[in-house]
Amino acid sequence: MQAGQVLSGQAIVGEELALRPVDIVIEGDRITAIEENPRAPPVWICPAFFNAHTHLGDTIAMDCGSTGDLVSLVTPPDGLKHRLLAAATKKDLTAGMRASVTGMIRSGTLGCADFREGGREGVLALRDAVAGLTFRPVIFGRGGGEDLADGLGVSSTRDVPGVEEMIRHARNAGKKIAFHAGERDRGDIDAALSFEPDLLIHMTHATKRQLRACAEQEIPIVVCPRSNWVLGVTSSARHPPVRTMIELGCTLLLGTDNVMFIPPDMFSEMAFLSTIYHLDPRVILRSAVAGSELTRTPFFIRKGARAAFFTFDPAQSALVCSRDPVASLVKRAQTGMRGNNVFNLKTQ
Template sequence: MTDKSPQIISGLALVGEELAPLHADIIVEHGTITAIEENPRAPPLWICPALFNAHTHLGDTIAMDCGATGDLVSLVTPPDGLKHRLLRAASRDDLAAGMRASIGEMIGTGTAGCADFREGGEEGVILLRDASRDLPFHAMAFGRDGGERVSDGTGISSARDVAGVERIVAEARKAGKKVAFHAGERDAGDVDAALSFDPDFIVHGTHATKKQLRTCAEKGIPVVICPRSNWTLGVTDSAKKPPVMLMQELGCTIWLGTDNVMFVPPDLGGEMAFVSTLYKTDPASILRSAIAGSVLTGSQFFLSPGARACLRIIDPEQNALKFSRDPVTSMVKRAPFSCRGTNVFNS
């Protein structure tokens, strides 16, 4: 949105972190929500915060559905997992085009940003920035293999897979950058080491213990869950892993990600529907998890005065959603099919 004049967006808005439904006018000026005013006569549109995909590997787009079989180590563990070999063999143009195509898919389904673990060193970070250039999208690069120097943060594969972790983390902290770890994906053995660095978030926590999750809750370390990826890669076959209900009971901050595009589309609508079906958690908490990682951009996408205006407008009258008794539940369970709308994304 480039027009500097005030814009009024009216409908049933999901307001604040509570996602409280309110028939309202949302006033946007210079890309910022300046007021939310109740309006009982607002049109029957749904206004939802934009989504934020808290864990992606967008470079993997070039290996999408390549028919690979194997375990976590042989497929995605650096430096010689199948994905890493395919990435090294791909051209720069193909990598950039693949990432841009996946970003376009995310934009089309109401996602306004992602936290991408960036392979390929400095060049990999530059590729992501080239791929997202001029798009209404916050592509946060968590670099590795030297990419940490020019990225938004450091994305460490696992505390046990990377040499010199102490140095890498210390340099990131000195530069004022964020630190994130894969942890607990195949077992709980690397979680304690990751938590010892007080990271800004960990990814997976699939096999994290109750004690480890309590530490996450007490220290305020968000856990990014990627259930479809976990099931696809065979690190879980149980609704108890990742332990979503336990995370909620302990008060963990949960964010939602989709992980490797090689195996799973970067569609948070599909991820939300999967979590809802398999883990039986409250729809509002699932939707909240698909938004909350936006804090990494410097301003969460939740609808509140003073927040950056990153939202999507859905017209339920265009399809069967007009019969919905609960817009939040419908957005979580039916987003892949019906909840496409108009985006208002501001950088």
């Protein structure tokens, strides 16, 4: 955006996601002022999404073996995805990830937390994939890739031998630690909690005691509901226990998981979460933005923040009839609707 630009509309402002008619003043890539404007046009301005859990490398395996189960498809080291990744060229892997990232940007997602397979080469491939794009990945490396990445991404504690040494090494290097836990059952959650991680993924079958520990230790939880249903680890609104997470004060984040069988589309993920789990739309939207805290420069629209948001013109669709723009963005908006313009942040 150009220095001194003013954008007017109905903005979803702050972490409270309050809808306000405003002028947003941007200088460089920063919001320098948010001023009330009762005459602001009926264009919606929404903070950009942050997809808090992806496996972007799986783009090259899209819809291959989509009828399998968790173990046969994605469990290391011999799951189908791992065999396909091992056989892929770096050129194809990088091109696939770039294609997914480009689609994410078009749909208002300007960052993600990616579990990056392939060691150091895998991390470098993702960095090549986002080169020149205004998109901020937070990379959790594996197989040695954590040395170059922002953190260490651990599969279930029962899938990874020598996890204690890996975590000790990552901690000494000042890296973040993220675990898959509780995806198919609750048996690996206590072990993950014992390492005091910075992020837990799934927690599909977590107990109230385990969730209370997450709340007390302030460990964010990323739920990936579509993935859980596709992989058959849940068929009930009781799993993942998102309502209990919220009631206990857990920090709830939203991710899409493996591109192999779930497109990294946050509009679809929010709509699914709303349909199955019947949450307050603002809780859902907040979970789709709040993962940006991992970048240390969150995407919420507030003075001093980076300009990372998109505009949506409801007059270009039936959404012109909406009585609640936040609810409509969560439940009804779709990638590719006319009037959707993304304002990109600069990658640091």
